[in-house]
Amino acid sequence: MNYDVxxxxxxxxxxxxxxxxxxxxxxxxxxxxKRDIKLLDRVQAGAGDWVTVFDISLDSNRSRLMQLLEAxxxxxxxxxxYAGEIPRHINLVSHIDVxxxxxxxxxxxxxxEGRFRLWAVVAAFGDNLGQSTRSLVGSMGLAESQIEQxxxxxxxxxxxxxGDSVDDLHFHPAKxxxxxxxxxxxxDFIARSTAxxxxxxxxxxxxxxxxxxxxxxxxPCHAAYLLPDAPWARRVVGVFANRLATDHPSRAHAVxxxxxxxxxxxxxxxxxxxxxxxxxxxxxxxxxxGRKAAAGINRLPMDELDRFLAIFAxxxx
Numbered sequence: 642m643n644y645d646v647x648x649x650x651x652x653x654x655x656x657x658x659x660x661x662x663x664x665x666x667x668x669x670x671x672x673x674x675k676r677d678i679k680l681l682d683r684v685q686a687g688a689g690d691w692v693t694v695f696d697i698s699l700d701s702n703r704s705r706l707m708q709l710l711e712a713x714x715x716x717x718x719x720x721x722x723y724a725g726e727i728p729r730h731i732n733l734v735s736h737i738d739v740x741x742x743x744x745x746x747x748x749x750x751x752x753x754e755g756r757f758r759l760w761a762v763v764a765a766f767g768d769n770l771g772q773s774t775r776s777l778v779g780s781m782g783l784a785e786s787q788i789e790q791x792x793x794x795x796x797x798x799x800x801x802x803x804g805d806s807v808d809d810l811h812f813h814p815a816k817x818x819x820x821x822x823x824x825x826x827x828x829d830f831i832a833r834s835t836a837x838x839x840x841x842x843x844x845x846x847x848x849x850x851x852x853x854x855x856x857x858x859x860x861p862c863h864a865a866y867l868l869p870d871a872p873w874a875r876r877v878v879g880v881f882a883n884r885l886a887t888d889h890p891s892r893a894h895a896v897x898x899x900x901x902x903x904x905x906x907x908x909x910x911x912x913x914x915x916x917x918x919x920x921x922x923x924x925x926x927x928x929x930x931g932r933k934a935a936a937g938i939n940r941l942p943m944d945e946l947d948r949f950l951a952i953f954a955x956x957x958x
Contacts, residue, residue: 643668644684648696648745649814650675650802650879651767651795655746656695656719658821659757668693672814675802675879676906676939678930681705688713696745698722698930699737706733719748722932723920741916741933744768747777759791759827766795769883769935771913790831796880797840800847803879805900809872811843812836844880847873851881858950862912863893863957865950870899878908882935886910893918893957897946905946907938912957922956 645661645668647653653672661668671683681702686692692714699706700723709716710730717734721744724737736748746764750757758777765774778788801817804810812820817836824830831837850873857867864885868874875898882896890913897905909931911919916934923929926949928939941949 642686642690644671644686644690644692645669646671646680646684646692646694646697647814647818648675648678648680648802649673649810649817650696651798652744652746652764653696653802654798654814654818654821655760655764655767656749657693657818659746659749659753659760660693660695660719661822662757662760662825663753666691670815670818672818674804674807674810674814675799676937678702678939679705681709684709686712686714690714692716694718694720695749696720696722698724699727699735700725701930703728719745719752721745721748723924723930739932742770742773744770744773747773750777757825762791763795763798763827766792767799768795769886769910769913771887787828791827793841794827794831794837796883797837797844799883800844800876800880801840803877804872804875805898805906809875811839811876843876847877848880848884850874851877854881857897858954860954860958861892863895863954864889865895865897865953868896868898874898875900875906878906882908882910886913890914893953895949895953897941900940902940904943905938905941907941907949909936909938909953910934918956922953925952 643666647657649672671680678697678701682705710732715732719736746761750761762777807813820836857865878896878898885894893912894910896908900906909919911934919936920931923936923938926938
C-alpha cells in the first residue's frame with residue numbers, strides 16, 4: 642500500500658502534485674492544516690508499504706519515522722524544514738535541504754529535472770521565495786502577466802492551508818489536491834477550475850479585513866500583529882505575514898492569532914533582506930519550528946505572549 646503524506650499548504654500540495662504527475666500511484670492521502678505537521682503519527686503502514694512525505698519536519702516526526710523504518714516500511718522524504726540529524730537507514734531515501742532559498746517543491750523539481758517546473762514556481766511564490774522564484778522562471782520565457790498569475794495561485798493555495806482546524810479552510814487539502822490532480826499545467830487549472838475562483842474570492846475578502854489591522858508593537862527592525870479570534874483571521878495569518886515581509890523587507894514580523902484551545906498560534910517571518918533566525922526563535926518554545934526565513938509556534942500559552950514578544954524583539958533588533 643502507498644501513503645502520500647503532505648503539508649496542506651502550497652508547497653506540500655505542489656510537491657505532491659509534481660511527483661504524482663511523473664509517477665502516478667494509488668495512495669492514501671494523509672494531510673491537514675498547515676500547522677498539523679506530526680502527520681506520520683496517522684500512518685498505519687506495515688512491512689513492504691511505501692510512504693512518501695512532503696514538506697513536514699523530519700525532526701518533528703522522528704519517533705514515528707524510526708518506527709516505520711524498523712517495521713520495514715519504505716520511506717521517501719522531501720523537505721526543507723529543520724531536520725536535525727538525518728537517519729541513515731536502508732529503508733529511507735531523503736531529499737532534505739534546509740537552505741533559506743529552497744522549498745520542498747524545488748527539491749521535487751530537482752529530482753524530476755524540471756519536468757513540471759511551473760508547479761514548483763507556484764509553490765515558491767506561495768512560500769514567498771521571491772529571488773528563488775525569479776531564478777526558476779528566468780529561462781522559461783514567461784510573460785510578466787503569466788508570472789503574476791502563478792504568483793496569485795501560489796498565494797491562494799498557501800492561504801487555504803491556514804486555520805485552527807480544517808473547518809476554517811475553504812477546501813480540505815486532500816480535496817484541493819484532487820481538484821489540482823487533472824492539471825499538469827497550472828495555467829489550465831487557473832482557467833478551468835472553480836476552486837481557483839473560490840479561493841481568489843475568499844482571499845480578497847479576508848485580506849480586505851486584514852487591511853485595517855494596526856500593529857501590537859512596531860519598531861524599525863520588527864513588528865508584531867495580534868489578530869482577532871475569527872475564521873478569516875486564522876485563514877490570513879500566513880499570507881498576511883508574507884505581505885508584511887514583502888512590504889517591509891528589512892523588518893521581521895510576527896502575526897499572532899487566538900486558537901480554539903485558549904492559546905495563540907504565531908507566524909514569524911525573518912526580514913527578506915536577511916532571511917534567517919525565524920526557526921531558532923520559534924524553537925525556543927515547546928511547539929515551535931519551521932525554517933530560517935519563516936517559522937511558527939503552534940500553541941503559545943497566553944501567559945507567554947510577553948515573553949515571546951521580548952525574545953522576538955531581542956532576536957531581530
